[in-house]
Amino acid sequence: MLGKLSLDALPHDPIMMGGAATVVGALIFGALIVTFLKRWKWLWSEYFTSLDPKKIGVMYLIVALLMLLRGFADTLMLRAQQVLSTGDSQGILSADHFQQVFSAHGTIMIFFVAMGLIFGLINLLVPLMIGARDVAFPLLNSVSFWLYIAGVALINGSLIIGEFSAAGWLAYPPLSTLEFSPGVGVDYWIWALQISGIGSLLSGINFLVTIFKMRAPGMTLMKMPIFVWSVACSMVLVAFAFPILTATLSMLSLDRLIGTHFFTSDMGGNPMMYINLIWAWGHPEVYILILPAFGLFSEIVATFSRKRLFGYTSMVWALALITVLSFTVWLHHFFTMGAGANVNAFFGIMTAVIAIPTGIKVFNWLFTMYHGRIKFATPMKWFLGFVVTFTLGGVTGVLMSVPAIDFQVHNTLFLVAHFHNMIIGGVVFGIFAGITYWFPKIFGFKLNERLGTYAFWCWLIGFLLAFVPLYALGLMGAARRLDHYDPSMGWQGLFVVAGIGVAVLGLGMFFQVLQLVYSIWKRNENRDTTGDPWNGRTLEWSVPSPVPVYNFTHIPTVTSRDDFWETKQHPQADTRVPFEAIELPKNSGFGFAIGVLSALAGFAIIWHIFWLAGVATVAIILFVIIRTTGEHDSEIVLSAVEVEQIDAAARRKMTAGVKK
Amino acid sequence: MNKTKEALARRIVSDDKVTFGFWIYLMTDCLIFASLFAVYVVQRSATAGGPSSNELFDLPFVLVETLLLLTSSFICGLMVLAAQAHRKNLVIIGLIATGLLGAGFLAMELTEFSHLISEGYGWQRSGFLTAFFTLVATHGLHISVGMLWLFVMIYRVSRVGITPATLRKLTLFSLFWHFLDVIWIFIFTIVYMIGVL
Ligand code: HEM
Numbered sequence: 001m002l003g004k005l006s007l008d009a010l011p012h013d014p015i016m017m018g019g020a021a022t023v024v025g026a027l028i029f030g031a032l033i034v035t036f037l038k039r040w041k042w043l044w045s046e047y048f049t050s051l052d053p054k055k056i057g058v059m060y061l062i063v064a065l066l067m068l069l070r071g072f073a074d075t076l077m078l079r080a081q082q083v084l085s086t087g088d089s090q091g092i093l094s095a096d097h098f099q100q101v102f103s104a105h106g107t108i109m110i111f112f113v114a115m116g117l118i119f120g121l122i123n124l125l126v127p128l129m130i131g132a133r134d135v136a137f138p139l140l141n142s143v144s145f146w147l148y149i150a151g152v153a154l155i156n157g158s159l160i161i162g163e164f165s166a167a168g169w170l171a172y173p174p175l176s177t178l179e180f181s182p183g184v185g186v187d188y189w190i191w192a193l194q195i196s197g198i199g200s201l202l203s204g205i206n207f208l209v210t211i212f213k214m215r216a217p218g219m220t221l222m223k224m225p226i227f228v229w230s231v232a233c234s235m236v237l238v239a240f241a242f243p244i245l246t247a248t249l250s251m252l253s254l255d256r257l258i259g260t261h262f263f264t265s266d267m268g269g270n271p272m273m274y275i276n277l278i279w280a281w282g283h284p285e286v287y288i289l290i291l292p293a294f295g296l297f298s299e300i301v302a303t304f305s306r307k308r309l310f311g312y313t314s315m316v317w318a319l320a321l322i323t324v325l326s327f328t329v330w331l332h333h334f335f336t337m338g339a340g341a342n343v344n345a346f347f348g349i350m351t352a353v354i355a356i357p358t359g360i361k362v363f364n365w366l367f368t369m370y371h372g373r374i375k376f377a378t379p380m381k382w383f384l385g386f387v388v389t390f391t392l393g394g395v396t397g398v399l400m401s402v403p404a405i406d407f408q409v410h411n412t413l414f415l416v417a418h419f420h421n422m423i424i425g426g427v428v429f430g431i432f433a434g435i436t437y438w439f440p441k442i443f444g445f446k447l448n449e450r451l452g453t454y455a456f457w458c459w460l461i462g463f464l465l466a467f468v469p470l471y472a473l474g475l476m477g478a479a480r481r482l483d484h485y486d487p488s489m490g491w492q493g494l495f496v497v498a499g500i501g502v503a504v505l506g507l508g509m510f511f512q513v514l515q516l517v518y519s520i521w522k523r524n525e526n527r528d529t530t531g532d533p534w535n536g537r538t539l540e541w542s543v544p545s546p547v548p549v550y551n552f553t554h555i556p557t558v559t560s561r562d563d564f565w566e567t568k569q570h571p572q573a574d575t576r577v578p579f580e581a582i583e584l585p586k587n588s589g590f591g592f593a594i595g596v597l598s599a600l601a602g603f604a605i606i607w608h609i610f611w612l613a614g615v616a617t618v619a620i621i622l623f624v625i626i627r628t629t630g631e632h633d634s635e636i637v638l639s640a641v642e643v644e645q646i647d648a649a650a651r652r653k654m655t656a657g658v659k660k
Numbered sequence: 661m662n663k664t665k666e667a668l669a670r671r672i673v674s675d676d677k678v679t680f681g682f683w684i685y686l687m688t689d690c691l692i693f694a695s696l697f698a699v700y701v702v703q704r705s706a707t708a709g710g711p712s713s714n715e716l717f718d719l720p721f722v723l724v725e726t727l728l729l730l731t732s733s734f735i736c737g738l739m740v741l742a743a744q745a746h747r748k749n750l751v752i753i754g755l756i757a758t759g760l761l762g763a764g765f766l767a768m769e770l771t772e773f774s775h776l777i778s779e780g781y782g783w784q785r786s787g788f789l790t791a792f793f794t795l796v797a798t799h800g801l802h803i804s805v806g807m808l809w810l811f812v813m814i815y816r817v818s819r820v821g822i823t824p825a826t827l828r829k830l831t832l833f834s835l836f837w838h839f840l841d842v843i844w845i846f847i848f849t850i851v852y853m854i855g856v857l
């Protein structure tokens with residue numbers, strides 16, 4: 001009846017119980033607050049069922065930032081373990097628990113932090129930047145979001161019921177096969193990723209259609225803001241790469257469920273095939289994350305240099321080239337597999353070649369700043385920090401693209417330092433810059449600059465302290481994923497430095513939380529009264545902040561790149577066009593239902609409760625059939641009068657709370 | 661007057677979006693199959709001492725199976741023509757015929773599977789059989805989903821007739837069905853035809 005599920009699945013040792021208690025406690029605490037404030041109905045009707053990409057974007061950001069805290073809490077344990085666990089001391093974690101922690105950390109950070117943040121910003125910005133009122137398929141968008149939440153629920157659920165995978169963030173077989181990982185951990189990993197991955201795939205399709213079919217009149221492809229270009233490329237990668245992930249995860253899961261031999265080490269299974277497949281997805285995945293970050297930085301640099309982006313066309317070509325090339329390098333993740341010198345040489349050269357378009361982009365940003373009137377607001381600081389850290393990471397990346405060198409540093413902390421360099425210095429800094437820059441557009445007030453600056457310096461210094469020692473450790477031969485080492489290696493000092501770095505990073509996050517709280521408290525002092533607080537260039541700055549539901553009262557007609565900027569340079573006489581009625585999608589609980597049912601189905605398969613998995617799947621199918629065949633109006637219409645009122649109210653609100 | 665024109669324009673734009681989105685979806689599905697094909701090609705010789713492809717497959721049987729699917733695809737095409745001519749009854753007949761042929765195809769596939777399994781050549785036997793069953797069954801699963809869709813369409817056409825929305829859905833369905841046809845041609849060639857060589 002309950003498959004493998006029994007009371008033994010509850011956590012027993014104290015640290016794991018702590019983890020479970022934190023999750024449960026946080027949920028109860030959150031629920032109590034909402035109940036106390038009597039906000040359940042509001043939450044349901046304004047957010048959970050909303051099909052407005054701006055609201056969905058905010059939900060993505062909130063959940064992903066919470067997951068960032070979770071992923072960071074994991075690293076505190078990892079770092080503490082590696083500082084302490086040498087010689088006779090065994091540190092604070094058992095070997096198995098240590099493995100679960102780094103597997104959870106990597107998985108959460110990539111899938112539920114970085115992806116969540118990127119999709120959040122895409123939801124918030126893309127429709128506004130292309131002058132559209134919505135995404136192509138609003139209902140599907142909500143489904144994608146709730147599938148992401150289903151993944152989040154499963155991966156955090158593993159803390160409470162059962163265990164998580166101890167096979168690393170990519171679950172290489174044969175370790176991840178049933179023979180060596182008989183528990184439910186790997187199944188949690190598979191289904192959390194499978195479900196949220198399908199959500200990402202659907203989002204990819206959705207935004208491709210949005211970008212290619214819904215641009216405002218006059219916005220040709222070469223007049224799109226560069227962020228939109230970067231998203232388009234990233235979504236092409238999603239559409240090409242995520243199907244491979246779906247297929248690969250399915251195969252691994254079949255191996256574990258029905259005894260197939262894809263990746264087993266006997267009966268003709270082929271573990272290396274998994275490693276090829278997972279990296280055929282995995283390498284494009286890193287570009288899925290970094291390309292939008294490039295886009296965010298491009299917009300930010302242009303705004304704060306008060307210049308047009310230098311080399312727009314070459315930026316577009318660089319993006320496109322990276323998109324194509326990113327499918328030709330996956331083998332650099334396992335040069336040591338033994339594919340032979342010629343194969344390694346090919347993939348090594350392709351990897352080095354990707355550095356060229358990336359370098360072009362860096363120089364374009366620098367040239368944009370050259371002779372600009374630069375304003376060093378916090379987003380710009382994140383950008384400058386990014387240039388430093390990203391270049392460092394890029395150089396070590398090119399270093400490892402040489403197979404002979406990679407043989408030395410493969411699977412050492414050198415590699416760990418490299419990819420954190422790209423991911424923290426690139427993706428995370430980019431997202432922080434983006435959130436700071438667009439915050440007033442989303443919420444109507446700016447974030448406090450001083451606390452933001454503190455946070456920035458903590459992140460930059462903390463990052464360097466935490467990861468530069470890892471380069472050294474890697475060269476000294478320290479393997480990654482070590483839970484214990486001999487004192488004679490002489491590594492402890494560097495691990496201590498790295499541990500201090502993590503503490504500084506923690507301080508940075510503390511300042512960010514403080515910044516948020518303080519900025520909300522003092523919001524009337526930092527109101528965005530014009531809708532254009534930074535002297536922006538793209539369309540989203542032409543509407544009031546926070547943006548009304550319908551985005552634009554009138555769909556703008558675009559005549560040039562950076563259209564809003566151009567309009568500001570040549571103000572036209574205000575030719576008022578009458579307001580018109582606007583159709584918007586009606587709220588729907590469909591996405592929520594699909595998300596809940598998917599999480600249930602995933603949970604049931606993990607625990608081999610097959611009847612429940614069947615019931616949930618049938619329910620999903622029925623919901624889909626009913627929703628797609630029923631003839632109901634899925635739209636509400638705002639009349640011209642209502643639009644006029646909302647518009648006036650939005651403009652009034654911008655200046656209302658401001659003290660003179 | 662202006663209102664309906666506007667509504668019509670909006671409908672066309674939204675049709676356009678759905679069709680484009682559906683094409684992208686098909687492409688992603690194609691990549692799932694591409695992964696499975698790649699795996700099959702890698703695993704083809706991994707027989708682990710079990711039977712290899714030229715000992716297992718019965719080409720004439722599969723040829724009949726293939727013809728069933730091709731015919732159903734052809735009829736599906738005719739069905740869309742009928743829909744464009746707003747011939748409701750013809751559409752329903754076409755759908756039913758497509759479905760029957762599809763069911764025949766599925767039945768033959770299941771027969772082949774059960775035959776193999778009863779001989780002890782199930783997917784657990786070897787890497788090769790794993791890849792074979794998964795690839796072919798994934799296609800079969802798609803066909804089953806297509807059948808479900810087809811039933812829903814029969815119900816819908818008989819209830820509401822051929823509205824613009826129904827027409828669009830029928831077109832998308834036929835796109836899906838033809839797509840599965842193309843995939844099958846690849847399976848037939850790569851798995852069965854090359855397999856018996
Ligand atoms: C917030 C600061 C972060 C710190 C202090 C940190 C620290 C660490 C540590 C100590 C490890 C284990 C290294 C080892 O194998 O010994 C690790 C692994 C990893 N981290 Fe982070 N990390 C951070 C942020 C991130 C972010 C933002 C991402 C991705 C978006 C990320 C992705 C990964 C991945 C994929 C692994 C590999 C896990 C595995 O070995 O399976 N990390 N990190």
Ligand SMILES: [Cu+2]
Nearest residue numbers: 283329330333
């Ligand atoms: Cu790579």
